[in-house]
Amino acid sequence: MTSAPNHVKGDLAHLIHPLTDHSRLPEAGPLVLVRGEGSELVAEDGRRLIDGMAGLWSVNLGHGREDLIEAAARQMRELPYAATFGGVSSPPAIELAGKIAELAPPGLSGVFFVSGGSEANETAIKLARRHWVRDGRPEKSVILAHDRGYHGLTGVTTTATRLRPYHGDFGIAAPDIEEVPAPYPYRCSAGTPCDPETCPVCTGAALEQKVEGLGAERVAAVIVEPVFGSGGVIVPPSGYLRRLREICDRHELLLIVDEVITGFGRTGAWFACEHESVVPDLITFAKGVTSSYIPLGGVIVSDALWEELREPAAHPGVLMHGFTHSGHPVACAVALANIEAIEREGLLAVVREKAETLAALVAPLGDHPHVGEVRQAGLMVGVELVADKATRQRWPVEAERGRNAAAEARRRGLLTRGLLGDVLCLAPPFTIADETMERAVEILGESIEATESLHR
Ligand code: PLP
Numbered sequence: 012m013t014s015a016p017n018h019v020k021g022d023l024a025h026l027i028h029p030l031t032d033h034s035r036l037p038e039a040g041p042l043v044l045v046r047g048e049g050s051e052l053v054a055e056d057g058r059r060l061i062d063g064m065a066g067l068w069s070v071n072l073g074h075g076r077e078d079l080i081e082a083a084a085r086q087m088r089e090l091p092y093a094a095t096f097g098g099v100s101s102p103p104a105i106e107l108a109g110k111i112a113e114l115a116p117p118g119l120s121g122v123f124f125v126s127g128g129s130e131a132n133e134t135a136i137k138l139a140r141r142h143w144v145r146d147g148r149p150e151k152s153v154i155l156a157h158d159r160g161y162h163g164l165t166g167v168t169t170t171a172t173r174l175r176p177y178h179g180d181f182g183i184a185a186p187d188i189e190e191v192p193a194p195y196p197y198r199c200s201a202g203t204p205c206d207p208e209t210c211p212v213c214t215g216a217a218l219e220q221k222v223e224g225l226g227a228e229r230v231a232a233v234i235v236e237p238v239f240g241s242g243g244v245i246v247p248p249s250g251y252l253r254r255l256r257e258i259c260d261r262h263e264l265l266l267i268v269d270e271v272i273t274g275f276g277r278t279g280a281w282f283a284c285e286h287e288s289v290v291p292d293l294i295t296f297a298k299g300v301t302s303s304y305i306p307l308g309g310v311i312v313s314d315a316l317w318e319e320l321r322e323p324a325a326h327p328g329v330l331m332h333g334f335t336h337s338g339h340p341v342a343c344a345v346a347l348a349n350i351e352a353i354e355r356e357g358l359l360a361v362v363r364e365k366a367e368t369l370a371a372l373v374a375p376l377g378d379h380p381h382v383g384e385v386r387q388a389g390l391m392v393g394v395e396l397v398a399d400k401a402t403r404q405r406w407p408v409e410a411e412r413g414r415n416a417a418a419e420a421r422r423r424g425l426l427t428r429g430l431l432g433d434v435l436c437l438a439p440p441f442t443i444a445d446e447t448m449e450r451a452v453e454i455l456g457e458s459i460e461a462t463e464s465l466h467r
Pocket of ligand 1 (some may be wrong): 127
């Protein structure tokens with residue numbers, strides 16, 4: 012009998028991991044996953060774990076879907092690759108662009124494909140700036156990005172990501188990205204407790220002031236996540252996105268809504284901007300479009316921006332942007348199968364139902380003395396751990412409160428993350444069984460309690 016392969020040594024020898032302290036990795040060891048079954052994962056050492064984050068908020072249909080696997084295999088046999096450069100195309104890219112235009116809010120109809128969320132936002136920012144350059148106003152180039160927003164880690168998007176730990180090690184920032192405050196009532200920069208009806212941040216007044224301070228003639232666009240994911244599952248007060256739309260209209264700015272996490276169902280609608288009936292100028296997507304079975308992302312643009320590209324008299328010339336894998340036929344075929352499954356199985360309604368079940372399950376976590384707030388939008392939950400419930404005081408970073416709880420959860424069979432150190436999150440697959448969801452929340456609670464004694 013041959014012994015099972017052990018990849019730990021190989022991992023430590025050669026594999027560079029994102030968001031990982033490699034000096035500490037040998038202590039706990041890498042978690043080598045070898046199989047996925049629905050909402051559960053199997054590690055090389057035989058442990059089973061609940062996939063509490065659906066990978067990285069993305070394996071929305073769960074693991075082991077034969078329909079997605081078949082779609083990839085069929086397309087690989089037929090035509091594994093075709094570029095979309097220079098007017099070349101393939102049926103899956105064409106059909107997917109049409110399907111996404113059909114699902115997007117009315118008024119958006121052009122789709123540009125990339126391979127992930129960072130490329131999608133990098134592209135959206137370039138398209139927004141190009142619009143003003145072609146309009147004869149190249150000085151209109153500033154992008155307003157929210158504190159605690161996460162938009163990716165390529166060149167410009169690293170700077171548009173307004174989370175400090177991502178900046179320190181990489182030298183100069185990209186120019187013309189300006190920060191605006193986060194609509195984060197629990198820790199509002201205008202003071203807490205905050206009344207979202209009157210607070211200058213949550214009403215968008217602070218953002219508008221920033222536009223006026225810079226001069227609208229210098230500002231190209233505002234970028235925002237409908238629900239801030241990696242920044243700590245921050246759910247902006249209802250009406251915030253609508254106010255951003257109004258401000259953008261008043262000052263002639265483009266609105267980029269980053270739906271990389273929320274797109275394709277995670278909040279119970281195809282796109283989260285639908286909850287406020289907001290029509291952005293550009294929507295970015297990735298992750299859930301293929302349930303992460305294969306990398307794909309993209310940007311959906313307004314009719315006006317799409318028309319600009321097609322109207323030679325107004326805007327002549329080639330769109331000098333794109334990637335080798337833009338419109339990759341295999342990725343597009345998987346996305347078509349993924350969207351078809353969401354429709355066929357009525358998964359948007361399932362998300363809405365499961366979100367209610369999840370809300371009831373997580374509510375009691377708020378009673379724990381270390382839990383400051385439990386936040387939720389659809390199947391996204393954030394549990395913010397605090398040192399002092401009354402004053403909302405944070406744990407010192409070096410205490411690693413959230414990371415310790417997440418590590419304990421992993422030992423007990425649940426994969427979760429401690430965002431920014433102290434926000435534990437759950438974002439399960441849409442197809443998770445209620446009993447599994449129940450067990451996931453139970454483990455989360457047990458793990459917060461079990462690590463309490465480390466933090467007194
Ligand atoms: N935008 C948001 C809201 C995200 O959550 C992420 C990734 O988590 C990105 C952009 C970047 O996506 P990617 O890691 O695919 O480049």
